[in-house]
Amino acid sequence: MQARWALGFPALLVIAALGISGCHVSFLAEYDDVFDQEATNAQKDVDALFRKFINNPDKANPAASTETYAANKDAYARINTELDALEVRAEAHDHNEGTMDSVRKIQASFAEAEDAYKAKSSISIADAKIKLTIMKQEFTALIKEELLKKQGNSGAK
Amino acid sequence: MASVLDQMLTAAAKAAGANWNSVRGDAEIFAKNLIRDSEQIAKDFAAGNIDSDDVKTDLKMLADYADIVKNYLEDAVKAAAQAAFNAAIDVLWGAITTAAKI
Numbered sequence: 001m002q003a004r005w006a007l008g009f010p011a012l013l014v015i016a017a018l019g020i021s022g023c024h025v026s027f028l029a030e031y032d033d034v035f036d037q038e039a040t041n042a043q044k045d046v047d048a049l050f051r052k053f054i055n056n057p058d059k060a061n062p063a064a065s066t067e068t069y070a071a072n073k074d075a076y077a078r079i080n081t082e083l084d085a086l087e088v089r090a091e092a093h094d095h096n097e098g099t100m101d102s103v104r105k106i107q108a109s110f111a112e113a114e115d116a117y118k119a120k121s122s123i124s125i126a127d128a129k130i131k132l133t134i135m136k137q138e139f140t141a142l143i144k145e146e147l148l149k150k151q152g153n154s155g156a157k
Numbered sequence: 158m159a160s161v162l163d164q165m166l167t168a169a170a171k172a173a174g175a176n177w178n179s180v181r182g183d184a185e186i187f188a189k190n191l192i193r194d195s196e197q198i199a200k201d202f203a204a205g206n207i208d209s210d211d212v213k214t215d216l217k218m219l220a221d222y223a224d225i226v227k228n229y230l231e232d233a234v235k236a237a238a239q240a241a242f243n244a245a246i247d248v249l250w251g252a253i254t255t256a257a258k259i
Contacts, residue, residue, distance in 0.1 A: 024243040027235040063206060098228040098235075105221040105228075112221075116214040126206035127215070130197060134218045137190050138225050144183065145229045148236040 029093035031149035038089060039146065042082040043139035046110065049075045050132035053123050065125050069117040076114050083107045102142045109138060162188055169230060179237040180230050187226040194219055 049072060053065040069076070083106060090100045113131050117123055165188040170177045198215050201207045207215070 024246060025239060027239045028232060098232040102225045102228045105224045109218040109221040112214050112217050116210060119210075124207050124211060126201045127211040130194065130201065130207070130211075130215050131218065133197075134194060134215065134222055137187075137194075138218075138222050141187065141222070141225045141229045145225075145232050148229070148232050151236045151240060 026095055028149050029096035029099070031146060032089065032093065035086065035089045035099075036143060036146050038082065038086055039139060039143050042079060042086060043136070043143075045075065045079050045082060046135050046139070047132065049079065050128050050135070053128035054125055054132065057125055058122075061122075063125055064122045065128060067123065069114070069120070069123075079110060080107075080114075083110060099142070099145055102138075102145055106135075106138050106142060109135060161192055165191075172230070174234070176234040176237040180233040183233065184226075184230060187229070191219065191223060191226070194222075 052072065052075075053067045056066045058064045058066050083103065087100070087103045087107065090096055090103050093099075113135070162185075166181075166184060169184045169188070170181070194215075198207070198212055198219075202209070202212050
C-alpha cells in the first residue's frame, strides 16, 4: 500500500498542480447548441432573401431581378439582428476567438452585399447566385467550426 | 486549377503540422470552393452577367470566406490536439488511480 502511494502521490501532486486532476484541458469553447441553431436560422433567412432575387426575373430583362433592396429592407434588418445575436452568443464563451472572428466575417460579407444592392437600381440574378453560394459556404464553415467543439471534447467527463 | 489547389493544400499542410490528416478532407473541400467561386465570378464577368462593382463585392466576400476557412482549420487543429491531450490525461489518470487505489 505504502509503495503504491509512493508511486502515485507525487504524480497526483503534479496533476493537481497543473489543475488537470480528473478534468481536461480546453483549447476551445464548449459546443453551444443554441449558437448552432441560431446560425442555422440566420442561414435560412439569408437563403430566402437571395432566392427572392434569383427566383423573380424581370420579363423584359431576364438577367435582372424584379426584386429590389428597398422592397426587402425588413429582411435585411432581421438578418442583421440575427447576426448581432450570434456575435453576442459567441462572445459569451471563453476560448472562442475563432468563432467570434468567423461571425464577424459573415457580418462583413452580408454588409458588403447589402451596401452593393442598396446602390443598385437593378440586381443581376447571376450575381445574386454567386453571393448566395458564398454566404452558404460561409455558414457551412461556421457551423462546422461549432461542431468541431464536440470532437475536441470527445471523451470529456 | 489543379496547380493552384496543390499549392493551397501544401500551404495548409505546412500550417496544420502533425494534425494535417485530421483537417485534410475539409481543407480540400474549402480550397475547391474558393477556386470554383473565383472561376464563376470571372466567367460571369466575361459574359457580361455581372459588372465590375459586383466583382469587387464578390471578391471581398470570398476573402471573408477564406478567413472563416482559416479560423475553421485553426480550430480543427486545436480540437484534434485537445482530444489527443485529454485522451492522454485519461490514461495517465487511470494509471495513477489504479496505482494509488483511489
